[in-house]
Amino acid sequence: MIPDEKKEEIRETADIVEVVEDYVKLKRSGRSYKGLCPFHDENTPSFHVTPDLGIYKCFGCGESGDVFNFVMEMEGIGFVEAMRTLAQRFGVSLPEEDDPEFDxxxxxxxxxxxxxxxxxxxxxxxxxxxxxxxxxxxxxxxxxxxxxxxxxxxxxxxxxxxxxxxxxxxxxxxxxxxxxxxxxxxxxxxxxxxxxxxxxxxxxxxxxxxxxxxxxxxxxxxxxxxxxxxxxxxxxxxNKSEVLYGVNFAKGGIRKSGDVLLVEGYTDVITLNQNNIDNVVASSGTSLTPGQMHLLHRYGDAITMIYDSDSAGQRAMKRGINIGLAEGMDVKLLELPQGEDPDSFVRQFGEDSFRELKEENSEDFLHYLVHKAQEDGSWDEEKEKVITLILESIAHIPDKIKREVKVQKLNEISKIGDRALFEELGKILKELKKQKERARKRKKREREREQKRQREEQQQAPVPHQPDGHTRAFEQQVENSKPQRRAKPKTPPGKKPNYEKELIRLMLMYDRTMIDYIGSLCNEQQFENEQLKTFYLDIIERYKEEKEVSVQVYADREHPYPQLVGEIVLEEHSVSERHPEKTGVRYKRDKNPYMTAKGALKALKVHYLESLQRELQQKYDQCETTEERKKVMRTMKEVGRQRTLLQKTPPDELFPDPESDEGESLTKKVFEYKMKGEE
Incomplete structure (x- = not known):
């Protein structure tokens, strides 16, 4: 096994911001960095990376973890492989390992x-x-x-x-x-x-x-x-639909400029790079896909498409417009002189001429489509058809305000009247919604057919009379645990778990550093009590919007927040005010708030895994085939392993210490051992 000290060396050496920026465009926000979450679709950044703590957290979908978790999720690999990948990247030497994970x-x-x-x-x-x-x-x-x-x-x-x-x-x-x-x-x-x-x-x-x-x-x-x-x-x-040629060289240039140049050919990318234009990628000779556009959006918000001036290039450019708009990108287009591509143009005229051409000739997609229609005569001959096509592109923009702005610009050009344009846009949006719903249902039917086919294959396959030793032992373990599943709930109805209340209390009583810390290490799914789950989500939402979070704020809020604040913050038996006078010691509930948080987080996660085990046991009873039961068993075993590990590990070892100035003052040790002779 790889020694624990090596794991910690990798954790300390690996720059989580640098690693995340391979996939997400980040902007500094105080102690943290913000960006669009790579785990779910969103238009407003809710993904935070906190380098001081070495962790990331999305306040939209709840995904969180450290640099190892991030690499595992993005690359689809296991922990040991992620560790070796980071070690290789940041120059940490590791011993050879014979580990079961290397399957x-x-x-x-x-x-x-x-x-x-x-x-x-x-x-x-x-x-x-x-x-x-x-x-x-x-x-x-x-x-x-x-x-x-x-x-x-x-x-x-x-x-x-x-x-x-x-x-x-x-x-x-x-x-x-x-x-x-x-x-x-x-x-x-x-x-x-x-x-x-x-x-x-x-x-x-x-x-x-x-x-x-x-x-x-x-x-x-x-x-x-x-x-x-x-x-x-x-x-x-x-997977060619999710790959762009040159993106590994273009990441830094795209982040710096905020704009990515999309070209057609490999030599276009290489020639532009040799001429100091490094924010350029190519679609690798394939039609542009949503997956490729999503990849580009991690690094920049704007895209300038540069396709060949021939008919094939122009068709590809028009297809790419809707994909870029649907991703929420600012889409511009640049048409080069007849017979030129980026490679030939830069080799002939140089870097400065190319930059000047891009600056002066790049057009917003709306103006580009209008100008092309005016050039080929369709603006005069088939104006309604052209406007409908432009509205279909506008309909792909996810942001409502941006859509309305584009419609108003189209009205300024077409002089048709914004009311008529908005009515037509409404029809297109309605039809687009139907198309998406039909596509969703089609995918669902295909998935169900595939699942049915797999079930039929499993039923036709010969079932062994006796399970192997591992399966038999685990089935017995499940049988033995069934009575526990029918036991009464772990908390009486209406009673709120103390560890959940503690986490809310700490978030209310301490500053944003504490909210950041707790929010990065748990999510609302792990809360059992619905009211406290809602409370947690509300705090996180206010944190994202940079609004005040305090006892006073929630005491003045609508029902049931004042009642919850009283229940959470005020203890049933408070310490006597005369206690310090008698003892000379002033009582403080949180001698170390972060240690309190760690203990509550541990309890939260242990109880969540217990709940998950019960759900899996119920699912096991409902399995129709041996293969399904085996799959559930493997999951139950992993959940049980994680729960045991959590229970055995002290809270201080489970969760990192905050490295902010406040965190250091709250977590510093009272006693430091010194070797003899160092006094």
Whole structure:
């Protein structure tokens, strides 16, 4: 096992803000950073990262955790893999580990990454060293690419011979399965052996936002009658609908400018980068998707689409407008002179001319669509149709106020009358809502059909007469625990758990630092009492809106807040006011408020897991198949393990100490041990 001190070293070394910024555009807000939550769709930032505590929290959906949790959620990996990923990134050395978490799925993903990394190095060396790659080098030199830019983007060359990569990789000890799963080799049609997927092509590695090679694109050289580009297939690490070429290099530039340039081709991205324009990505030769736009929105709020001036480029541009608007992006469009693309324009006219063209010619989507209609004559001949198409784009904007502003601008241009435009927009919005509902129902039916198919397959599969030892033991454990499930509720009706009241009290009596601390370590789902759950959510909402949170504020609120405040803050038996006079010691309820919070948080989470266990036991009784029961059993076992771990671990070890000035003063130790001779 990896030692605990190594885990803490990674936790202390890893910059959570830097890690989160791979996926979310953050802005500083006091001690914290704010951004749009990557775990749910939202238009107003409710996702907070607090570097002092090394934690994140979304006050919209409740997701929270530390840097390890974030990497696990975003990458879909386990704890140990997340730990190793962070260790590699921040230069923390780790021992080799033989851990159960490194199961087949993990090993396969890591094997795929290793195969892709090997291929990237192999292709690059072929480009630089191989005589066969002379045509590829000549092509790149004609585009003005220097060695530095070729190395930065990992450009390479795939040899024409059908098995060169395959043989070299196997000779180096790489598993055939990893090469195949990575899409680098294909089985021979003759029935034995493999051959390379990419042959005789200029290679463009495709990276994920954190800089790992996840796929390749290969460009044909010369005038061969074959596809100009071929791309890696979908794999366990590559989903082309959620990937954009160059995003790993563009993140910083997009954050700095607030704007992303979307182009069509790989060479457009590389040429612009070589000319100091680094906020640029390409859609990798595929139609723009909502997943790709969502990825871009993590880093910036505005997008300028730059497509080729040919008919195909213009069609792609118009398709992308609605996707960008639906994501809540500020969409602009830039049309280059006839026959030019970003690559050719910058090589011919330079960086300054490109920036000047973008500044002067970029148009808001509405004005762009109007101008295009005026150019091709449809504004005069089919004005109603054009306006309807523009309104359909406006309808995709999620923000109502922004929609109304766009309609008013359209009215200024069209002179039709805003009443008529708003009526038409209302019809379009209604139809759009119906389309979304039909799509939702269609997906639901497809999901139900798939679930039915899986159930039928399970029913047809032979069921063993005797379960294995592990399953049998666990089934017995469930049977033994059933009477507990029918026990009376853990708290009498109407009585509020003390630990829940304690958390609310601490949030009321101390400043925003305490609200931030508690809010980052729990969520409303873990509260059992409905009134206290509502109270918690109300405090969080006021915290998000930067409104005052105090006993006085809630004492003056509507029912039932004054009653709850009295019940939470005032003790049934208060300490005598003369107590200090008699004893010389002044009583303070919270000698260490953060320790009080930790104890209450531990109790909250333990009771929540107990409740979850009862629900799972009920679900187990309702399972129709052996496979379903096994799945529920595994979940019950994991919940039980977590509950036991919580119960055995002291609160001070479960939750981090706040690192603010106030936190340090409230948590500092009374006694510090010194070695003999240090006095």
């Amino acid at each position: 087949e799925e993990h090993n396969l993903r890591e094997g795929i990454y290793h195969a892709l990394r090997y291929a990237g190095v192999y292709y690059y060396r072929q480009l630089i060293e191989s005589n066969e790659a002379e045509q590829a080098r000549q092509y790149l030199q004609e585009r003005g690419y220097n060695r530095e830019i070729m190395q930065k983007f990992g450009l390479g060359y795939a040899p024409r011979e059908g098995e060169k990569l395959y043989k070299a990789a196997v000779d180096s000890g790489l598993n055939e399965e990893y090469l195949s799963e990575a899409g680098l080799i294909k089985p021979s049609k003759r029935g034995e052996g493999y051959y390379d997927t990419f042959r005789g092509r200029l290679m463009f590695p495709i990276f994920n936002p954190s800089g790992k090679v996840i796929a390749f694109a290969g460009r044909v050289l010369g005038n061969e009658k074959t596809a100009k580009y071929i791309n890696s297939p979908q794999t366990k690490v590559y």
